[in-house]
Amino acid sequence: MQSLFFKIFLWFCVIVVLVGVSIETSSILANYYETRWQGVLHTIMPMEAEKCARMYETSGKQAVQNYLDDLQRQKSVRFYFFDEDxxxxxxxxxxxxxxxxxxNKxxxxxxxxxxxxxxxxxxGIAMRLVPGPSGRKYNLAFQQSPTLIMPVSEAVGTHPYYRLLGIGLFGALLCFLLTRNITKPIVRLRxxxxEIAAGRLKTRVAPSVRRRYDEIGALGRDFxxxxxxxxxxxAAQRDLLGDVSHELRSPLARLIVALGLLRQASPEEAPEYLSRIGQEADRLDKLIGQLLTLTRIESGVESTQREKFDLTNLVQExxxxxxxxxxxxxxxxxVVSADACTMSGAPEILRSAIENVVRNAIRHTPAETAxxxxxxxxxxxxxPGALLRVRDHGSGVPERLLSDIFVPFHRVEGGAAGNSQGAGLGLAIAExxxxMHNGSIRARNAPDGGLIVEMELPTSWA
Ligand SMILES: Nc1ncnc2c1ncn2[C@@H]1O[C@H](COP(=O)(O)OP(=O)(O)OP(=O)(O)O)[C@@H](O)[C@H]1O
Ligand SMILES: [Mg+2]
Structure with missing residues (x-):
């Protein structure tokens, strides 16, 4: 993975190298043109000027004109020839x-x-005043494009500070690109x-962020x-709330009906309705109690509730x-067999999980079985851990529903104990x-009939 660290490090090295190379190149180029220009001014110019002065005096104007035309073609510059004035x-x-x-004589x-x-x-003008053989002075001049003389120093500025400014701006441009490359996806993540904080839970990070191969890309994917x-x-909480309201409604509706009937009932009929009301109130109480347990477990257990305890003893109880x-x-x-196991956890809470499983088994196992x-x-x-297996001899659970029975309010329709009055919360609570104890629970059907519920519990609880 190309990490952000290496990206920044590499960019930094590239910028330092580029700035260094640009400073060096610009000064080398400036020196080169400077030397060439100085060469033209101090060696070639006096030589050519003296040659032209001599030629003018000995062979006349036309000879100089021809000579300079020739030179002009070779050097691609324009020459002029003046007298001293x-x-x-x-x-x-x-x-x-x-x-x-x-x-300017x-x-x-x-x-x-x-x-x-x-x-x-x-x-781009240079002039050289030289005396001819007669003592009269002549002036040879030429003009060329300034960029041919000192292209770099003219383009960047002859002053070294301008050159530095140019290189600094170039470095700043690279830094800007790097910074934008890092901050843009962070802004998108933010x-x-x-959006999520505002409740729009369907929001996802832009694909351009997710596709990156660095830490920001990983952060985007994790996000x-x-x-x-x-x-x-x-969504699960919403569904649970819906199920809870639905489950609370049935006993409440029956309670209201019984109350209505009780109002119109004769004194002899009253005890029957009263007992019905009591039954429904108990059911509501049990349901709410279970729901409270469920939410309490969801919100975690405080460390003060943790202790080291004898699991074997608990199972036997x-x-x-x-x-x-x-x-x-x-x-x-x-208890068919029980190894000696101690574990750390919340024993009272764990007891209710085992009880829920054992109660189910008692309810589903046929009479005269164990x-x-x-x-x-x-x-x-x-x-290191312990495996607790609870097995009954009932009808079991259809294979496809074996994991559903741990979902709140999920009851298997038409089972042998299908008329049970359970709310469908026991196994959800146990799960x-x-x-919470970092363990796992699963159910499977025994080959010779009956359900086996297995709880795997690590003996230490991190
Ligand atoms: N030993 C078992 N044999 C066959 N089916 C079982 C067994 N244990 C659980 N089930 C099925 O799984 C469903 C969910 O069990 P769970 O304990 O969560 O709820 P419940 O027993 O119906 O109600 P509650 O435990 O809340 O009183 C049960 O309704 C039952 O259909
Ligand atoms: Mg149960």
Missing amino acids: GNPLLDRSAPEVVQKMAL EGLNRIAQQNLSAVNPRQ SAAS DLMAEQIEALV VAADGDFEARAHAREVR VELTLKQTDDPKK RIVR
Whole structure:
């Protein structure tokens, strides 16, 4: 994965190298043109000027004109030839700037005394005043495009500060691109987060962010995953609320009907309706109690409720209580085998999870059969834990519904104990309690009939 760290690091190196290379190149180029220009001014110019002066005096104007035309073709620059006072000696008119410079006799003489050429780099003009064999002075001038003389220093500015400014601007442009590359997706992430915060849970991060191969891309993908889970969670809560209202309605409706009947009933009929009202009120009370347990477990257990306890003992206690209840209905609850297991967790909460499973088994196992409990220590040394198996001899659960029975309010229609009055919350509560202990719960049908519910519980609870 191309990480953001390396991206920033690489960009930084590239910018430093580019800026360094640009500074070096510009100064090398400036030096090169400077040297060439100086060469022209101090070696070629005096040589050519003296040659022209000699030629003018010995062979005449036409010879100089031909010679300069030739030179002009070779060098692609325009040459002019004046006398000391700035009068053109050839049949060609000079541009105004050249002419004006040639007229500055005093200045030209002063420079010539120092053995130098007069220059106007901005206009690309150079002039050299030299004496001819007769002692009269002549002025050879040429003009060329300034960029041919010093293209870099003219383009970036001759002053080193301008050059630095140009390079700085180039560096700033690269930094701007890098910064935008990093901040743009962050802004998108931020706007997606505010959308979610505003309740629009369908919002996802833009695909351009998700497709990135760096940390921001990973963050975008994780963000979408989180958004999906929040959306699913909210939908599940909404469904649960719907189910809760629906489940509360049936006993409430029956209670209202019984109350209505009670009002019109004769004193002899009253006890029947009163007992009905009591029954429905109990059912409502139990349902609300279970719902409260469910939400309390959902919101987590405080660490103060955690303790180290003897799981074997707990299983045996639940089995004994269940057996007492079962015997009244000609059934039995038996602990077939139990390894010695201690674990850390919330024992009272875990007790209600095991009780829920055992109660179901008692309800579904036929008369004269036994509910069997097995507690085993699991062998995995990396993940020490216990496996509790509760088995009955009832009709089991259709294969496709084996995982649905852990969903709140899910009851299997038409089972042998289909007329049970349960709310369908027992296993949902058990599942949450086991999950809270970092364990897992699953159900499967025994090959020779009956349901096996297995709870895997790690002995240490992180
Ligand atoms: N041992 C079992 N044998 C066959 N079916 C079972 C068994 N245990 C649970 N079920 C099925 O799974 C459904 C869900 O069980 P769960 O314990 O969640 O609810 P309940 O027993 O109906 O009601 P509650 O436990 O809230 O009083 C039950 O309604 C029943 O149809
Ligand atoms: Mg139950």
